[in-house]
Amino acid sequence: MxxxxxxxxxxxxxxxxxxxxxxxxxxxxxxxxxxxxxxxxxxxxxxxxxxxxxxxxxxxxxxxxxxxxxxxxxxxxxxxxxLPDGRSPTAADWQRLSDQWRANLDERIDKLVKLRDHLDGCIGCGCLSLESCPLRNPEDIAANAGPGARLFDQTD
Amino acid sequence: MxxxxxxxxxxxxxxxxxxxxxxxxxxxxxxxxxxxxxxxxxxxxxxxxxxxxxxxxxxxxxxxxxxxxxxxxxxxxxxxxxLPDGRSPTAADWQRLSDQWRANLDERIDKLVKLRDHLDGCIGCGCLSLESCPLRNPEDIAANAGPGARLFDQTD
DNA sequence: TGGATACCTCAACTTTACTTCAGGCCAGAC
DNA sequence: GTCTGGCCTGAAGTAAAGTTGAGGTATCCA
CATH class of the missing domain: 1.10.1660.10 (Multidrug-efflux Transporter Regulator; Chain: A; Domain 2)
Structure with a gap:
């Protein structure tokens, strides 16, 4: 060795x-x-x-x-x-990171769950071929429902 | 125009x-x-x-x-x-795709949820610095628990 | 018959997260 | 003291999913 x-x-x-x-x-x-x-x-x-x-x-x-x-x-x-510059990070410092990323994770999970809820109904049925489907046309949802109500992100 | x-x-x-x-x-x-x-x-x-x-x-x-x-x-x-070669796909054809991808989606959601469940406990506490933490050391989990029991995928 | 768009191909560039390679210098065990 | 394996740098390659650009052709409407 x-x-x-x-x-x-x-x-x-x-x-x-x-x-x-x-x-x-x-x-x-x-x-x-x-x-x-x-x-x-x-x-x-x-x-x-x-x-x-x-x-x-x-x-x-x-x-x-x-x-x-x-x-x-x-x-x-x-x-x-x-993270703090001089001292080495404490448990609380790491916890702050954890909280931050946990929120991100929650959001991602939430989006995927919403997507799942629509998947069965949308791909299987005929609505995907029309402009009214949330799975197909996220922009329309955003436009119609105003801010905060969109089901899917373009940036997803 | x-x-x-x-x-x-x-x-x-x-x-x-x-x-x-x-x-x-x-x-x-x-x-x-x-x-x-x-x-x-x-x-x-x-x-x-x-x-x-x-x-x-x-x-x-x-x-x-x-x-x-x-x-x-x-x-x-x-x-x-x-998808079928000659005819255009039917609703049932699309449904098969939907089912397939839904399973994938379920799996991804599941993994993220498991990850979330461990995040708070693991980053915040001291265990991340040791070999025993599932968040830190997925390989050990796999090695100790045998096939099928691993919490996280390396390929994730 | 123009002129304004739309479209064509092919090559090169972009981003993220790395890996691989070439050529060459350390470190430590015997 | 030497040799093997570790480590160094910098450049280039990889994969995914496209975008951008150059140079040239098609279509359509007036």
Whole structure:
């Protein structure tokens, strides 16, 4: 077993990129990528290799959780950037993220449920071929029902 | 008002690509794209311009509905290709598609709901930093609980 | 018979989230 | 001290789902 910082003796709170990759289940290339996007950060050792604090594992875990929800990396980056600057994030900080993303998740679920409710009636029957179907013609719904009442988003 | 086949006189059941675009809310370029992917098809008039049967509108509507559900175009193409060859699709044909996609939709909703159920407990608390959290470590769940019991898909 | 649109093809560009590759430098075990 | 495997950078490739642009043709209405 070669080149493994902290495999015995060094600093157990400092991880190489490969160690982070193994422990987080995220590829090294993806970690590089996240770093270029500002989602995580590292310092370099004397040889120019990345070194991460152990806390990066939680950060990566949060990133992955957010991705499963369907949040794009750019938004995850924004959310993470809003974490406190000096101190390390507390449970309350993470909770704020969770709340934020939970709302997003609720919304997505809600949209899919509404879509489901209309799917059977709309594709199977003849209404899809006419302008009056909510499944077919989201714009009309929006136009007729005013703001806040639209069933489906164009941006969906 | 220029170049508009069937705007008066010709064949009301035959549409130009621009007419399809206006009636379906899909850009001309997207219709071209769909055609290259085999999702829709057309014949050409003497001048080489695309002509569509009116039925393409329903097809496009179904494509859009499926996309809102989250089905990739390749799968939509497969599903549409499975429609009867000679005759035009009946309500029962569309119903089969609807059933198929509804199952997919149910599954997606289910996954998101499970994710939601774990989000509060997992990001907010300390468990995310340890190997035992289902939100953090889906692989472990899969490994420990055997097939069929995993909470989250890697491919999600 | 024009002129204004609409339409044609093909290639290249866009975004998101990465992966893969080439060429070359570290780190640690023996 | 050397060798194997880890790590580095930067560029290019991938997939999905289209959009945009260039250069040229069709249609239609007056």
């Amino acid at each position: 070669p080149a493994e910082p902290s495999s015995r003796g060094h600093n157990r709170d400092v991880l190489s990129v490969g160690q982070v990759a193994r422990r987080s289940g995220v590829a090294v290339s993806a970690l590089h990528f996240y770093e270029t996007k500002g989602l995580i950060s590292s310092w370099r050792n004397s040889g120019g290799q990345r070194r991460f604090p152990r806390s990066v594992l939680r950060r990566v875990a949060v990133i992955k959780a957010a991705q499963r929800i369907g949040i794009p990396l750019s938004e995850i980056a924004d959310a993470l950037a809003a | 220029p170049a508009e086949p069937s705007s008066r006189g010709h064949n009301r059941d035959v549409l130009s690509v621009g007419q399809v675009a206006r009636r379906s809310g899909v850009a001309v370029s997207a219709l071209h794209f769909y055609e290259t992917k085999g999702l829709i098809s057309s014949w050409r008039n003497s001048g080489g311009q695309r002509r569509f049967p009116r039925s393409v509108l329903r097809r496009v509507a179904v494509i859009k509905a499926a996309q809102r559900i989250g089905i990739p175009l390749s799968e939509i193409a497969d599903a549409l290709a499975a």
